[in-house]
Amino acid sequence: MALVSTVVLVVTGYAWTSLRDLGSGLSTSDVTAGPGADSSTDILLVGKDSRTDAQGNPLPQEVLDKLRAGDNEASLTDTLILLHIPKDRSRAVAYSIPRDSYVELADNYGQHKINSTFGRAKSEAAEDLREQGVTNSAELERRSAEAGRGLLVDTVEDLTGVGIDHYAEVNLLGFYKLTKAVGGVEVCLKDPVDDPYSGADFPAGRQTISGSDALAFVRQRHGLPRGGLDRVVRQQAFLAGLARSMLDTGTLANPNKLNTLFDSLQRSIVLDQGWDVLTFAQQMQGLAGGNITFDTIPVENPAYNTPEGEAIKIDPDEVRDTIRRGNKGIPPKPAPPAYLTDATVTVDNTTDITGLASRVSDDLTEADLSVAAAGNADPRSNSRVTYAPGSDKAARYVADELDGLPTTRDPGLTDGQVRVLLADDYDGPGAEDSFSPSQPLQLDGPHSQAPATPKPSDDAITASGIPCVN
Structure with a gap:
């Protein structure tokens, strides 16, 4: 009816x-x-x-x-x-x-x-x-x-x-x-x-x-x-x-x-x-x-x-x-690929930037990824995404969400696991705080226009x- x-x-x-x-x-x-x-x-x-x-x-x-x-x-x-x-x-x-x-x-x-x-x-x-x-x-x-x-x-x-x-x-x-x-x-x-x-x-x-x-x-x-x-x-x-x-x-x-x-x-x-x-x-x-x-x-x-x-x-x-x-x-939003269903992502901050792993995790969650944990790890010089054997597609998807980080296979990870390692060279989503020098604060609020149909x-x-x- x-x-x-x-x-x-x-x-x-x-x-x-x-x-x-x-x-x-x-x-x-x-x-x-x-x-x-x-x-x-x-x-x-x-x-x-x-x-x-x-x-x-x-x-x-x-x-x-x-x-x-x-x-x-x-x-x-x-x-x-x-x-x-x-x-x-x-x-x-x-x-x-x-x-x-x-x-x-x-x-x-x-x-x-x-x-x-x-x-x-x-x-x-x-x-x-x-x-x-x-x-x-x-x-x-x-x-x-x-x-x-x-x-x-x-x-x-x-x-x-x-x-x-x-x-x-x-x-x-x-x-x-x-x-x-x-x-x-x-x-x-x-x-x-x-x-x-x-x-x-x-x-x-x-x-x-x-x-x-x-x-x-x-x-x-x-x-x-x-x-x-x-x-x-x-x-x-x-x-x-x-x-x-x-x-x-x-x-x-x-x-x-x-x-x-x-x-x-x-x-x-x-x-x-x-x-x-x-x-x-x-x-x-x-x-x-x-x-x-x-x-x-x-x-x-x-x-x-x-x-x-x-x-x-x-x-x-x-x-x-x-x-x-x-x-x-x-x-x-487009539906996430089916191969992400079994992928579990962890995010580790290897820098001294407070809250970096948490902000990047939030961005990945907004992209419909399952983030299991966010924490800190030993310092390293390069950012990258590592993945368990068989999880290469999921790793590339995560890397693309983070502005194209390199990916590396890691036999030490368990099935479906994808690990994000953030170093000092990382400048992708979540790298900056909410107030960026390139985007000055406007006291009268952001200027906007009516959305298209x-x-x-x-x-x-x-x-x-x-x-x-x-």
Whole structure:
């Protein structure tokens, strides 16, 4: 279930100026503290596997049949996307968080798959409300869902290091009706699929899908080469297709289509209270499809064994660094070579320069190298990198990071060990203190210019084309 309706909200909502009464029909939630101190905007987009509408009312069976939605008592958030829009509104970057990411939940809930966050807090809150005498099912649904949203926002903030300014949630019904209202979205598959679990039955190649077919397209994970990770890419491709359709076609100029579109949103979307979506969307008018980038947070192990079964292992520090770089327009760091996995680096300072080994170790750690120890050694005249037999590639990688130090094979080192020896001739990274004579201190801070739009990583998806996906 992809969160397509929020793309309409933040990208094409400026057309709503002729329909100002739309906001009065939307459900809202007191789930965020509102915009932060900086002028950028971070929005949590949530796709909810829910059998109720936005007001908490159960969907009729005939509607569930159209959605091809089986029985599911759990309140799962099967799509989580963190959307960042910088101050100048020139671009947008969306980070998908796989539903099976194994993370530390906020408020001492422990480690679990992130898609269970909403449901855990919701279930606990519902039990408390029943004990307080609340019996109306719609009221129970609404009030317990508030607790679920709160824990979800807190957990994503802890994981990403980003303060959430706004929240937007859509359910199965909203997705179904929205894709029908826009006349479908064009997608492309590398191979044909036939999955009885999701109902996905599509040929290879380009095709336009909507309604229940669109739901099946974005929900399929069985039978895909990478399972849930390929489903994330499917969702990104669909979102990109919707954004492209909204930006490049005549949908926004067609009153009938707009009315149908807005009607589909009122029963199926939840926004945070106080979000003036019309004003915000007007600020987004100049955004072009090619400046909307979809990517996925880095994954450490896609088949990680946990007490709850197989999950996706992620490194929160790596997630925060990736998002920080992407938000600032810094290209992603290239992945380190595979042969570094088994290499262990030690750094020894043979000079009388205090802290040299520590500074060089920090530089190597920033380059994704595993530094086991930093210390001192007997004086020597030349700097070099020595290595155990079979670790020559790792040694050359380390030497290149230190401005091309010479390398020497050392049979006395154990398997995988690489040793950096720093002498008085060393003038590479870490050799100078933070204040260098060639870089005078500026009391008014460093002069900077706005970063250029980053080039997406090889697997990133933008709204400027129709990518073929698994």
